[in-house]
Amino acid sequence: AARYTNHEPPTLCDCGSIAEHGQVYCPVCKANMKTAFELAIDFLEKYNGVDRETAISQLVYEIEEE
Secondary structure (H helix, E strand, O other): OHHHOOOOOOOEOOOOOEOOOOOOOOHHHHHHHHHHHHHHHHHHHHHHOOOHHHHHHHHHHHHHHO
């Protein structure tokens, strides 16, 4: 019966919850990731002595290098 419907199965987040339509992560994980990135940016601003844009660039650079 699934072949005859236009309904796509829900996408599951890494945690196992159902992600919002068109998204990869559930709202809770998405909010937690946003908080983690904001904290990382604040940390780099404070301890590297750089402005926000530079801190974001440093974070992106490190993520891409992994």
